[in-house]
Amino acid sequence: MTEEPAGARRRPLLRAGTTVDQMVRVLADEIVRGLLAPGEKLDEGGLAERFGVSRTPVREALRQLSTMDLAERQPNRRAVVRAITGERLAEMFDAMGELEAACARLSALRMTAAERRALEDLHRRSADPVRSGAREAYEEANVRFHTLLYEGSHSGYLRDLVMAIRARLAPFRRAQFKVPGRLARSLAEHDAIVAAILRGDGEGAAAAARAHVLTVGVASATYLDSTRSVEPPLEPA
Amino acid sequence: MTEEPAGARRRPLLRAGTTVDQMVRVLADEIVRGLLAPGEKLDEGGLAERFGVSRTPVREALRQLSTMDLAERQPNRRAVVRAITGERLAEMFDAMGELEAACARLSALRMTAAERRALEDLHRRSADPVRSGAREAYEEANVRFHTLLYEGSHSGYLRDLVMAIRARLAPFRRAQFKVPGRLARSLAEHDAIVAAILRGDGEGAAAAARAHVLTVGVASATYLDSTRSVEPPLEPA
DNA sequence: ACTTGTTCCATTTGATGACAGATTGAGCAT
DNA sequence: ATGCTCAATCTGTCATCAAATGGAACAAGT
Numbered sequence: 001m002t003e004e005p006a007g008a009r010r011r012p013l014l015r016a017g018t019t020v021d022q023m024v025r026v027l028a029d030e031i032v033r034g035l036l037a038p039g040e041k042l043d044e045g046g047l048a049e050r051f052g053v054s055r056t057p058v059r060e061a062l063r064q065l066s067t068m069d070l071a072e073r074q075p076n077r078r079a080v081v082r083a084i085t086g087e088r089l090a091e092m093f094d095a096m097g098e099l100e101a102a103c104a105r106l107s108a109l110r111m112t113a114a115e116r117r118a119l120e121d122l123h124r125r126s127a128d129p130v131r132s133g134a135r136e137a138y139e140e141a142n143v144r145f146h147t148l149l150y151e152g153s154h155s156g157y158l159r160d161l162v163m164a165i166r167a168r169l170a171p172f173r174r175a176q177f178k179v180p181g182r183l184a185r186s187l188a189e190h191d192a193i194v195a196a197i198l199r200g201d202g203e204g205a206a207a208a209a210r211a212h213v214l215t216v217g218v219a220s221a222t223y224l225d226s227t228r229s230v231e232p233p234l235e236p237a
Numbered sequence: 238m239t240e241e242p243a244g245a246r247r248r249p250l251l252r253a254g255t256t257v258d259q260m261v262r263v264l265a266d267e268i269v270r271g272l273l274a275p276g277e278k279l280d281e282g283g284l285a286e287r288f289g290v291s292r293t294p295v296r297e298a299l300r301q302l303s304t305m306d307l308a309e310r311q312p313n314r315r316a317v318v319r320a321i322t323g324e325r326l327a328e329m330f331d332a333m334g335e336l337e338a339a340c341a342r343l344s345a346l347r348m349t350a351a352e353r354r355a356l357e358d359l360h361r362r363s364a365d366p367v368r369s370g371a372r373e374a375y376e377e378a379n380v381r382f383h384t385l386l387y388e389g390s391h392s393g394y395l396r397d398l399v400m401a402i403r404a405r406l407a408p409f410r411r412a413q414f415k416v417p418g419r420l421a422r423s424l425a426e427h428d429a430i431v432a433a434i435l436r437g438d439g440e441g442a443a444a445a446a447r448a449h450v451l452t453v454g455v456a457s458a459t460y461l462d463s464t465r466s467v468e469p470p471l472e473p474a
Numbered sequence: 475a476c477t478t479g480t481t482c483c484a485t486t487t488g489a490t491g492a493c494a495g496a497t498t499g500a501g502c503a504t
Numbered sequence: 505a506t507g508c509t510c511a512a513t514c515t516g517t518c519a520t521c522a523a524a525t526g527g528a529a530c531a532a533g534t
Contacts, residue, residue: 018312018516020300044487054518056293059488063257063297067304075255076487076524091394098339098395106331157328158335161398203440255488281515291490296516313496313515 023051023061031070031081034171038083042071070168086221092169093217097210099162100149104193104209105202107152116198119148123194130183138183139174145190149209152197169220176219189215260288260298268307268318271408275320279308306405323458329406330454334447336399337386341430341446342439344389353435356385360431367420375420376411382427386446389434406457413456426452 027047030036042062048055062079065071073079084092111119122145129137146166150159166173176182189212196204264284267273279299285292299316302308310316321329348356359382366374383403387396403410413419426449433441 020516045485055487056517059293060297060300063301064304067301078486078525088394091392094343094390094392095339095395095398098343099335102332102335102339106335153331155328155331157325158332161332257488282513292515293489293491315497315514 019051019053020057020060020064023047023053023057024064027061027065028068028070031065032167032170036081038081040081042079042081044078068164089169089172090217090221092165093213093220096162096165096169097213097217099158099165100146100213101206101210103149103153103158103162104197104205106155106158107149108197108200108202108205110154111152111197115148115152119145119152119194120198122148123190126187126190130187133183135177135183138186139177142186142190149193172220173216176216179219182219185215186212256288256290257294257297257301260284260290260294261301264298264302265305265307268302269404269407273318275318277318279316279318281315305401326409327454327458329402330450330457333399333402333406334450334454336395336402337383337450338443338447340386340390340395340399341434341442343392343395344386345434345437345439345442347391348389348434352385352389356382356389356431357435359385360427363424363427367424370420372414372420375423376414379423379427386430409457410453413453416456419456422452423449 027036027042036042042065044055044058044062047058047061051058062071062073066073066079070082071079072082107115107119122141126138126141126145129135129141147163150162153159177186189208192208193205193212196202196208264273264279273279279302281292281295281299284295284298288295299308299310303310303316303319307319308316309319344352344356359378363375363378363382366372366378384400387399390396414423426445429445430442430449433439433445
């Protein structure tokens, strides 16, 4: 620690973790966003060259990805991006619905007054993007809304669990907003959840949240049927 | 495949996966069962020597363990067995309760007639071990009972999720059965769950299952308070 | 002729030992 | 007792070797 001229050159750009962690972040993001298609081969040598490292850290990254269920490995066979079957996708939405419902239920029971106010405020402000049809803005508000629900459960474990699944389903969820009129309906569903939470009705909040996610799941299934593929919709960086 | 004299010498004892997978299984088991105490250092060189391999596969195993939340790693610092704080344990029981409730709810809605019969049969047979005080036998029936619930949800994803948490909590859950009279109460709680499922009452089943897990969680918390430690109870191999 | 089965080799994975950088704890001076 | 120095130890990464895979080329059978 002799010199630190201002730019801190020791950290080579976005050094938030180790080399392997960085690779995992990048690859996980690309898989979740569909830039790496399901079934795509993850060649150790190729990835090593791409990231400018040797194969050792690449292997560690691949093992982590496979533990996270984003990649699949078999002994002596090359790793591939995990393909999501339609059935599995449905199961994931099932689980997502139940976990969202759990968070909503616990939020209704456990949220502090401040947390309830914040939720209500955010929900009220979300009406503007819907009126003006600002999809981007609403999507952002939507993410914040659900995050507040997870935090409201006052269970970090539950929050981490549901956010992991959410990240995995994000591309599929996002597609639904392109359906005409979906924004308004989404807002109405949020309204039911907020109302139940504010009156402390745990079961009501759970049912509303479950229905909300179910709707999203059905929309995704429809989308998939129409495209005859389980690949998540591509999108630009 | 030229010769196979009967003993199949090619597989060197329990070869169910790769070297790393085997190490992960062994270490995960030891951590979950408390043979490796929380906070215990996991030295790469030491483990390499113990398993008779080089450090590279050990590192992969450690990375997988840390992804599974069984170990903790920081850059350039040695890996340690993940310590479960009391708060985190409570959160895990929370999540477990919600997931069990979800499985029970879905079971009530989705179980086939055969599955309902199997659940009822098992539950009825579980009364014997309780009467005779056969703790071991009841514990086994208990595991099977819950597994049937998970399968009944008809969601493999949900099942995997809840079974992973269950494995992590197993040592804590098991301790509760040593409390006098707990077997009978556990059976009674199961009874409420079964009754709700058989009459197709999803919400009732969910509530009963949640209460059941909550009871277990409270019992564990009490146990922890009494021992002033968050280490899972040790038990012989 | 077209499929089916076999043999080989280029490619890829699994694992090892070695080297540079970071950490930790013992020893010493204050 | 407190803080500093430095060496032993451990982690992160690499280059390299043995074993396994999976196609291509080729032979044989229907």
